[in-house]
Amino acid sequence: MDNPLIAPIERILTASPGVSWTEHAVIRHLIDLNYLSPDYGRESLGLFQTHFLVMNALYQLRNKFIDSQAGCLTISALSIVFTPRAGLQEEWDENQQELTEVSPLLADYYLSWETFTSASTESVDELLNSFWRRYGAQDDRLEALELMGLQEPVTMVQIKKRYREKAMILHPDRGGSDSQLAELNGALDTLKRYYS
Numbered sequence: 001m002d003n004p005l006i007a008p009i010e011r012i013l014t015a016s017p018g019v020s021w022t023e024h025a026v027i028r029h030l031i032d033l034n035y036l037s038p039d040y041g042r043e044s045l046g047l048f049q050t051h052f053l054v055m056n057a058l059y060q061l062r063n064k065f066i067d068s069q070a071g072c073l074t075i076s077a078l079s080i081v082f083t084p085r086a087g088l089q090e091e092w093d094e095n096q097q098e099l100t101e102v103s104p105l106l107a108d109y110y111l112s113w114e115t116f117t118s119a120s121t122e123s124v125d126e127l128l129n130s131f132w133r134r135y136g137a138q139d140d141r142l143e144a145l146e147l148m149g150l151q152e153p154v155t156m157v158q159i160k161k162r163y164r165e166k167a168m169i170l171h172p173d174r175g176g177s178d179s180q181l182a183e184l185n186g187a188l189d190t191l192k193r194y195y196s
Helices: 006-014 022-034 042-069 087-099 103-110 113-117 121-148 156-169 176-194
Strands: 071-074 080-084
Touching: 006 022, 006 042, 006 080, 022 042, 022 087, 022 121, 042 071, 042 121, 071 087, 080 113, 121 156, 156 176
Parallel strands: none
Antiparallel strands: 071 080
């Protein structure tokens, strides 16, 4: 399948070497150039498809720039930057592997047309709901760490040690209460999901 956004995104990035773009800024520029409809994100499936096409184009361009030794395309959640090889000359020769590293799972995801073609409104809604559940669960994890009196970085061994110490203090037979001990047990269960 051909991605119609590759050529316009390549023109956008190569016309502004060294400029840090967000995905949203690239999309706004594509709308201004009439490559995308302004209401692309009205429905979750349209939003996903646009996001996928942009990311797919970026990863294809990244590979193209590396193969042709034209430069380096850095792709992260908050920044997309094309740096021509001339701007990387010393780094290119010394650190080509580091300049071209990327998460293979992420690249595979966005380079697979199966991801795009198998997407449905239901699967995209579930993906978004899953994200928000994980996002909310991060708050639970931080609250559990705070209740335990711990902070990152932490290991399960440290968590269990702190749990035993606090359980001794909060146990009803030692002056604590059932509700305090239950809250501590809940915090331990939450942290086990992240650190076990």
